[in-house]
Amino acid sequence: MFSKSCEYGIKATAFIANEAQKHNRVSLKAIAKAIDSPVAFTAKILQQLARTGIIDSVQGASGGFEIKLSRINKIKLSEVVAALDGDSIYKGCGLGLKACNAAKPCPVHDKFMRIREALRIMLESTTVKDLAQGLKEGKTYLKR
Amino acid sequence: MFSKSCEYGIKATAFIANEAQKHNRVSLKAIAKAIDSPVAFTAKILQQLARTGIIDSVQGASGGFEIKLSRINKIKLSEVVAALDGDSIYKGCGLGLKACNAAKPCPVHDKFMRIREALRIMLESTTVKDLAQGLKEGKTYLKR
DNA sequence: TTTAAATCGGATAAGTTTGTCCGAGTTAGA
């Protein structure tokens, strides 16, 4: 469904948001450990998320990554996905046709539209805070 | 969502089924042309589908690929997908966790389950005949 | 001012998917 980059990105964002609620800034190392991901690869993903403005990076000693507390309930899961995987998951044709639409649909067009629409709504109605909340309450996990 | 292999495979299967309804057997070349796919790569996919028993292949002159008319309303879209992409699309965790379940869920577990379940139901309730029907009626397309 | 703990960013490697090439085998029909 999502690329590895996107999976790591979502987990990292959830972790950073949860730490933000505890007023912590977290290092790359700490993030990679928390989400069980390769450190250097995770760095690239965090840079991408920082460039997009989803997370903030702070350089230098005692630096790291953070999300402003006031923003964690505003960032949608869909934004994280779009930053890393683009919008093909919402927009693309299920069979990869370039010009697939209601006027000239592919054989799975109608049925796929419903699924993709449900996915879009789900991603757009879930915030980073929602993800962090589960972690905070010990109801959800980022490893195993 | 699906791999390129799977996209080509679904299109090819739909095309073969539609031709089967016209009592035609079709060659690799004809299939690749109809679905606008690379010939040699399509060959691999058709071989895979033939091995799985989804389509039938006939060697030699005037050979090609076909689906028995009596089977086109029995083959589910989910079987085609499973043959080419496996079942990770139904079973895998949205964030790639190996041990993600209701007891120890990832942050998107519940929400993803619903989407994947909808996808599963859709793929299992769509037959190859459904796909061919749209083509036959000129309502759906395999190119562009 | 020096040091150590960080991120940044470019180069490169490994792995997977996608795509190509070609010789061998199969079969209908001339």
Add this chain to the structure above:
DNA sequence: TCTAACTCGGACAAACTTATCCGATTTAAA
């Protein structure tokens, strides 16, 4: 029996994703 039109299957190549390495830069604190 020969030929032409097919599929089969292995080896290879290209492109993309995933992952690693390392030097440069930034910054807090001793």
